[in-house]
Amino acid sequence: MDSVSGVGVLDKAVHMLGALRREGSLGLADLQRATGLPRATAHRLAVALEEHGLVRRDGNGRFCLGFELIALGHAAAESFPIGELARPVLVALRDSTGESVQLFVREGDERRCVVSLQSPHGLRWIVPEGARLPLDAGSAGRVLLARSTSDWVESDWVESVEEREPGVASVSSAVRGRDGAVLAAVSVSGPIERLTRGPGKRFGRAVADAADTLAKTLAATA
Amino acid sequence: MDSVSGVGVLDKAVHMLGALRREGSLGLADLQRATGLPRATAHRLAVALEEHGLVRRDGNGRFCLGFELIALGHAAAESFPIGELARPVLVALRDSTGESVQLFVREGDERRCVVSLQSPHGLRWIVPEGARLPLDAGSAGRVLLARSTSDWVESDWVESVEEREPGVASVSSAVRGRDGAVLAAVSVSGPIERLTRGPGKRFGRAVADAADTLAKTLAATA
DNA sequence: CGCTCTCGTCTCACTTTCTGAGATAGTCTT
DNA sequence: AAGACTATCTCAGAAAGTGAGACGAGAGCG
Known part of the structure; x- marks a missing residue:
């Protein structure tokens, strides 16, 4: 539950991705705890990220890092x-x-x-x-x-x-x-x-x- | 210069990352053209992403995909x-x-x-x-x-x-x-x-x- | 069966953050 | 030294994000 550095959506989003990277996969409540964000906010953000493929749900509906990140990672390495x-x-x-x-x-x-x-x-x-x-x-x-x-x-x-x-x-x-x-x-x-x-x-x-x-x-x- | 799907910062940010993935590396003016965003907005966003390591500058000061994406990509694959x-x-x-x-x-x-x-x-x-x-x-x-x-x-x-x-x-x-x-x-x-x-x-x-x-x-x- | 807990999701009035034209400053070209 | 570029900063206005709380679905239990 470390505090978020910035205050904007982007800061929160990156913070959330970081939490998911560390923890692997999280339910909404865990996400809440890991990011320190209110339920509604965490949910809205997670869903927004999901729409962009940066976050996906595993078999149990828990949130984890999305496949789009694999593609971006490769592109980053190649560039x-x-x-x-x-x-x-x-x-x-x-x-x-x-x-x-x-x-x-x-x-x-x-x-x-x-x-x-x-x-x-x-x-x-x-x-x-x-x-x-x-x-x-x-x-x-x-x-x-x-x-x-x-x-x-x-x-x-x-x-x-x-x-x-x-x-x-x-x-x-x-x-x-x-x-x-x-x-x-x-x-x-x-x-x-x-x-x-x-x-x-x-x-x-x-x-x-x-x-x-x-x-x-x-x-x-x- | 394809139009941005959403309107929020997050949509714009992802859109920008997509542009950088396609184009490799872009100066601010190119970024502007590629994303359709106003100069100031494109710049502010790019700098914000840079602070999170999702964007970096190459040797010529142009923007390109950041190294943090490599790490996230690996984590995504592993998860x-x-x-x-x-x-x-x-x-x-x-x-x-x-x-x-x-x-x-x-x-x-x-x-x-x-x-x-x-x-x-x-x-x-x-x-x-x-x-x-x-x-x-x-x-x-x-x-x-x-x-x-x-x-x-x-x-x-x-x-x-x-x-x-x-x-x-x-x-x-x-x-x-x-x-x-x-x-x-x-x-x-x-x-x-x-x-x-x-x-x-x-x-x-x-x-x-x-x-x-x-x-x-x-x-x-x- | 009904009660309760937890979970994910949605709503809506409030307000903070983002916006973007324009001003500013630095860098090559000519 | 003027011109034509860059990148970066400012600020009033506008729009997007916020989050307490409501809601419904599902699991577990006596």
Whole structure:
């Protein structure tokens, strides 16, 4: 029942979608509790969203996220050229390292996982595509904090160990545009047991190369 | 510049997202043209959506679909149990047939593609996940039109040739719940050159078996 | 059988929010 | 430096959203 940030319909609608994302599926009363909205308002909103396919009802008549969101999600991913171009490069990186790899972009003072590929190992570290993570923790976060060319010239990659999540280590490298601005961060992450406490030593080169390949691909396309 | 169906902010917002999905990325003036909204209104809406991550700006400051939609899209797909359970079954079906396979569900008087797997062939028929198609054309459409157990007892599968799209044929079979209600349709589709004008002969059995397996999996889960 | 609880849905007077033409400010072009 | 674009902001007026409460359907119970 966390309070709604804004006051407009749109804020409420997004808040409701967020509640449904967290909780999976909710009856009207649950929706009411989860959003803090009055019954009538919650119902009206849910029905309005349903008409647009952003919300649907499951077999029991409970509200849950609608299929239109699947279509929009795909379109959103496709309309991000770096993400599309990165996929083959990231697949190669995952296959060569055997670990989960991600592509992050900066969004305000956070970072967003735009592409996520999972390690084939049984024990793996997964970051959901679309997830929003803090900028001030994790190797990818530090890479994205470097704004200009002058920063971080010392190394091609950055490593972090248990910085954001216990037991998880990662190595990241910047994808830079023509002008040296950091466009995105390529990241390899997994359990410390496999990555060790100095993951850069083993994977730094591969990650930096992947980031570089991606940067070149981008330059060639644009 | 098609007119907006509703009048509320929500209708306009969804309309705008639809415009961005179709057009990829738009400047404010283009957005204005695409949505038919006045400048100020389009701008205010776009900024509001941006604050929620449903819209973002690309490198040139133009508006496009935001990353939050990727996250919501994934959540929407995951919150649909049949879709999740179906994936492995559909993968097996695609591999055994070598053609594109889809899972459709009825949504109002249309059908929605919830899962879509592509054929490995160079020439392949693709249906985007999340796409909404008519119910009155295509084999999957006819399967979903059968409401009760009494309908369509004659055959386990339905075939269609160039019914919805020239050059494309398909075979579909119903996934039925405990009570015999049609929950979804499994479909194999591809170019006539490979599927022939009587695709059911070759693929009917496989499609029906896949649908049946899925139905059993569902029954076991629920 | 009738009572009660809960659930989803609808109504309607109230009022908050959204509206959008126009003004303003920043950015390339020429 | 004028012109032709952009994106962004303002504010009085108008329209859309609001939500307590009524309603009917259904489930559970004594």
